[in-house]
Amino acid sequence: MQGVKISELTLRRLPKYRQYLIKLRKEGVEYTSASEISRVLDVHHTQVRKDLQATGVRGIPKVGHRVEDLIKGIEEFLNWNNTSDAFLVGVGHIGRALLNYEGFGRVGIKIVAAFDINPEITGTTILETPVFDLSKLIDLGNRLHTRVGILTTSPSAAQDVAVKMVEAGIIAIWNFTPVKLELSENIIVENVNIYPSLAVLSHRVAEYLKK
Amino acid sequence: MQGVKISELTLRRLPKYRQYLIKLRKEGVEYTSASEISRVLDVHHTQVRKDLQATGVRGIPKVGHRVEDLIKGIEEFLNWNNTSDAFLVGVGHIGRALLNYEGFGRVGIKIVAAFDINPEITGTTILETPVFDLSKLIDLGNRLHTRVGILTTSPSAAQDVAVKMVEAGIIAIWNFTPVKLELSENIIVENVNIYPSLAVLSHRVAEYLKK
DNA sequence: TAGATTGTTAATCGATTAACAATC
DNA sequence: TAGATTGTTAATCGATTAACAATC
Numbered sequence: 113m114q115g116v117k118i119s120e121l122t123l124r125r126l127p128k129y130r131q132y133l134i135k136l137r138k139e140g141v142e143y144t145s146a147s148e149i150s151r152v153l154d155v156h157h158t159q160v161r162k163d164l165q166a167t168g169v170r171g172i173p174k175v176g177h178r179v180e181d182l183i184k185g186i187e188e189f190l191n192w193n194n195t196s197d198a199f200l201v202g203v204g205h206i207g208r209a210l211l212n213y214e215g216f217g218r219v220g221i222k223i224v225a226a227f228d229i230n231p232e233i234t235g236t237t238i239l240e241t242p243v244f245d246l247s248k249l250i251d252l253g254n255r256l257h258t259r260v261g262i263l264t265t266s267p268s269a270a271q272d273v274a275v276k277m278v279e280a281g282i283i284a285i286w287n288f289t290p291v292k293l294e295l296s297e298n299i300i301v302e303n304v305n306i307y308p309s310l311a312v313l314s315h316r317v318a319e320y321l322k323k
Numbered sequence: 324m325q326g327v328k329i330s331e332l333t334l335r336r337l338p339k340y341r342q343y344l345i346k347l348r349k350e351g352v353e354y355t356s357a358s359e360i361s362r363v364l365d366v367h368h369t370q371v372r373k374d375l376q377a378t379g380v381r382g383i384p385k386v387g388h389r390v391e392d393l394i395k396g397i398e399e400f401l402n403w404n405n406t407s408d409a410f411l412v413g414v415g416h417i418g419r420a421l422l423n424y425e426g427f428g429r430v431g432i433k434i435v436a437a438f439d440i441n442p443e444i445t446g447t448t449i450l451e452t453p454v455f456d457l458s459k460l461i462d463l464g465n466r467l468h469t470r471v472g473i474l475t476t477s478p479s480a481a482q483d484v485a486v487k488m489v490e491a492g493i494i495a496i497w498n499f500t501p502v503k504l505e506l507s508e509n510i511i512v513e514n515v516n517i518y519p520s521l522a523v524l525s526h527r528v529a530e531y532l533k534k
Numbered sequence: 535t536a537g538a539t540t541g542t543t544a545a546t547c548g549a550t551t552a553a554c555a556a557t558c
Numbered sequence: 559t560a561g562a563t564t565g566t567t568a569a570t571c572g573a574t575t576a577a578c579a580a581t582c
Contacts, residue, residue, distance in 0.1 A: 119573070123526050124519035131501060131518075145539065153503070158575060161541065173540045173581045190522050191529035205420035212416050219518070220525055260528065284528045286521070290342060292364070300531065302524040304517055307342075307430070308335035310497070311401050313513040314431055315334050317471065317495045318402035320511065330549070356563065369551060372565065384557045384564045 122163045123190075128153060129163065130186045136179050145176030192220040197258045199282065201273050202265030203228040203243055206288050210262060211238040223262065225252060246273070253280025263287045333374045334401075339364060340374065341397045347390050356387030403431040408469045410493065412484050413476030414439040414454055417499050421473060422449040434473065436463060457484070464491025474498045 132153055136144055146164060150157035164177070169185035171177040187193050200207055200223050210216075211226060226243045228234055234245045244252065252258075261277040263270060263285055270291040277285060284300035287293060293301055343364055347355055357375060361368035375388070380396035382388040398404050411418055411434050421427075422437060437454045439445055445456045455463065463469075472488040474481060474496055481502040488496060495511035498504060504512055 118526070120523055121573075123522045127516075127518035127522050132503075146541095147539070156575060158541095159573090162574090165541070171540055174538055175582070176539065190525045192525060194529075196525070196528060205416070205423050209416035209420050219521060221521070259532075260524075283531060284524055286524055292343075300524065300527045302520050302527075304520050305338070306515055307338035309513050309515050310430060310432070311334045311338050312331055313471075313495055313497055313511065314401045314403060314407070315329070316511045316513075317407060318405075320494060321470075332549075357565095358563070367551060369565095370549090373550090376565075382564055385562055386558070387563065 118166055122166050125155065125159075125163050126167065126186050126190060128155075129160070130183060133179050133183045133186075137183065141179055143176050144179050144182070146171070148176075187220075190220070192218070195220055195222050196260045197222050197224045197256060198260035198262055198286075199224070199249065199253065199258050199277070199280070200226045200241075200262040200264060201228070201246065201249065201277065202263065202269070203230070203233050203238070204264060204266070207262075207264035208238065210264065210288075211241055214239075221260065224256065224258060246276070249276050250280045253277070253282060257281060259283050261285045263289055263293075265289060267291050329377050333377050336366065336370075336374050337378065337397050337401060339366075340371070341394060344390050344394045344397075348394065352390055354387050355390055355393070357382070359387075398431075401431070403429070406431055406433050407471045408433055408435045408467060409471035409473055409497075410435070410460065410464065410469050410488070410491070411437045411452075411473040411475060412439070412457065412460065412488065413474065413480070414441070414444050414449070415475060415477070418473075418475035419449065421475065421499075422452055425450070432471065435467065435469060457487070460487050461491045464488070464493060468492060470494050472496045474500055474504075476500060478502050 129149060132149060133144070146160040147157050149155070150160045164182070167185045167189035169177065169182055195217070198221050200210060203211070203226055207226065211223060216222065223241050226238065226241050227246045227249050228243055229246050233243050236243050258280070259282060261282040261284070263274060263277070265273050267289050270287070270289040271293060274285055274293045274295060278295060278299055284302070285293065287301055287303045290305060290307070295301065340360060343360060344355070357371040358368050360366070361371045375393070378396045378400035380388065380393055406428070409432050411421060414422070414437055418437065422434060427434065434452050437449065437452050438457045438460050439454055440457050445454050447454050469491070470493060472493040472495070474485060474488070476484050478500050481498070481500040482504060485496055485504045485506060489506060489510055495513070496504065498512055498514045501516060501518070506512065
């Protein structure tokens with residue numbers, strides 16, 4: 113893996129393998145093979161091998177991979193075994209959905225504080241996470257050295273809040289708003305958007321209806 | 324466009340162009356060019372041209388494209404100008420977030436009914452959308468000829484509900500659960516998942532911290 | 535041993551980018 | 559006219575798939 117650039121497409125496929133492997137583990141299966149993963153998930157077997165190799169795991173010819181090692185290998189590669197503290201800004205419906213999601217611990221994310229401007233929400237707690245007024249963001253960020261920001265505000269507030277996040281010391285923003293953030297080059301921005309997926313769905317439905 | 328296969332990557336980029344064009348329209352801009360879109364959105368200008376051509380719109384050399392025509396062209400191509408009635412099953416946090424989203428009308432989706440099994444929720448209305456008991460799904464689907472299903476249940480219920488959706492006459496499922504649905508080949512399934520995006524984010528953060 | 539698997543190298547395929555002619 | 563743009567064809571690049579040697 114040293115020096116070899118990991119393609120984003122490979123990174124995006126890894127969680128899918130992990131999910132299937134976790135299902136196998138739950139069923140008590142100890143070993144599996146790239147060929148089997150390939151069959152079940154409809155991914156070409158050579159691609160499964162290449163993707164897994166990117167994470168640095170090694171299999172045993174004729175035997176396959178230990179499920180446990182494979183899960184660990186993927187999680188270590190994605191750094192999901194280390195917890196990153198995160199701030200969430202914007203306690204609307206999406207923000208609330210994320211705050212109530214209990215699975216983040218297993219993927220290396222811990223939301224340590226949420227922020228909003230609505231006085232009816234600030235001061236409350238959502239599933240152990242305290243909600244502060246937005247004005248506390250910069251101070252708290254600098255004190256806690258939080259590096260990840262989850263942006264779930266309204267589109268109109270997104271850019272301003274993103275700038276504040278950066279001032280608070282955040283280096284990576286998981287952006288759930290449809291806004292293209294304009295920030296310094298070295299800030300990591302990862303956008304989550306439902307429209308690309310809807311475009312594919314709509315187009316396929318339209319084709320289906322045409323026939 | 325006839326006979327030319329549209330790549331999924333092109334489909335997924337179209338909403339991005341549309342969003343920028345809508346911003347231009349709001350600002351009163353009448354004309355734009357592939358070159359300008361390219362600059363602003365950081366997409367290669369040839370790629371913008373190819374993507375737009377896939378939708379069938381034609382520009383005017385030296386002038387560019389009428390913003391209004393471009394928006395219309397993209398929306399017609401994606402069939403977002405026609406409304407598809409949709410059912411939503413699973414009124415948890417994500418389901419609620421989607422039910423409260425007011426922008427679906429503009430992208431061809433109308434959620435006409437929601438379903439859940441929790442008696443505290445069934446019988447209520449969320450932003451005009453009535454919530455029924457899940458047992459009503461098949462009957463209502465057959466009466467209303469609803470074709471799109473939005474799946475926002477718990478993972479454990481996902482497969483069963485998906486099967487019920489198909490029995491109710493649904494041909495396309497927008498799947499917000501992490502479950503790989505096993506359905507007949509001709510059912511359109513489009514998965515929305517935050518993990519691929521988180522994998523990219525985590526990996527980049529890990530690389531950043533290493534330096 | 536034969537079969538099943540890994541892992542690597544080569545070939546193919548498709549998407550992106552470059553080059554350029556056409557034009558209002 | 560010169561410049562800016564569209565739209566097309568060719569070249570490049572990168573991702574996927576095929577072929578195959580190595581091995582427990």
